[in-house]
Amino acid sequence: MASTTYSPSPTTPLNIAVIGATGFGGSWLTKELISRGHRVTGLSRHPEKLGIHPLYTPKQLDITSDITVLAAAFAGFDVIVDEYGPHAAGFAALKYMPFLEVTRRVILAIKLARVPYFIKVGGTGSLHLPGQPHVSVLESPQWWLDYRRGIADSHAHVTYMEERLGPSGVALRGYRNARLALKAGTAGEVEEKVIKTYEQEVKNRDAAMEFVTACRTSFMFFEGRADFAWSFVSPSSLYRPGKRTGVYMWAYDVLPLKGDRNSAEAMEGRLHGISVADLAVAIADEAEERRHVGRHWTAWADLSDDTPAPSYVRIDE
């Protein structure tokens, strides 16, 4: 485990492509890279949505295209960061497929185009529980419950989920309000039922399980490979819009926890998180410094500021 405070890099500007530059993670990352003087090409179906900046080139690409089409689009960059994801299309789009198929094709195209460095953004689910290297986070019902409780306890996180995921975000707001009432000692039968119903659904099978499983499995396309240069970053559990502190901690492979970090018992209130702005700092550092080549890593930061922040950013603001 290590801590990093970003200080402007003395390296020469890089030529970087961001797949999904208009998305949640991609837009904040593009803004961060541009602020450091790097040239960024945004690859997505509507890359022009991000705005206009002298260091930004939008290049239209459907990531489900043939591998040869992808390879042609990937050629010539120093680094490619994959921030492709289905969240922007709403909760119904959080499927096992096409995420895995897209990741498979992208890796083949990265190899074909001989891209010097490929950074893949995945999810928390591929990290493993402390002391249990064969148990990924998503296999822990306790993690799911404590994850949902952690999200619900943050006004900023619930606001983000409402904005992006529609009905699922609305259900989360109801759960948050019921939890607040319970803590305040004002909960009645209605609030108790809301909490019980919500948590029962999480315990049975959380609605995000399918997509989180896809992200977890996508890591298997990377682990142990030395035939291309990659890095796989898993945002820590509570990943949401928020302040850019510029300071983050990182670790390899294991779910980061507050308190006893070797114990996965009673994780409520112990899950770490990171703002999308700070994860962008960590990924930009990695693009410049290449400290985690061939490694699966996570990053977390101070999330004590619970002010809602935008999910997406434009570069010409």
Ligand SMILES: NC(=O)c1ccc[n+]([C@@H]2O[C@H](COP(=O)([O-])OP(=O)(O)OC[C@H]3O[C@@H](n4cnc5c(N)ncnc54)[C@H](OP(=O)(O)O)[C@@H]3O)[C@@H](O)[C@H]2O)c1
């Ligand atoms: N959001 C979260 O809370 C969260 C949590 C943990 C991990 N992650 C991970 O972070 C990564 C990025 O997710 P995100 O939520 O930041 O992304 P997002 O907001 O859903 O953005 C998705 C991006 O992918 C692009 N895209 C979608 N379909 C495409 C296609 N067919 N061809 C080309 N581009 C396409 C979109 O651009 P166009 O519409 O212009 O094509 C958009 O820029 C994913 O691996 C996700 O699992 C996200």
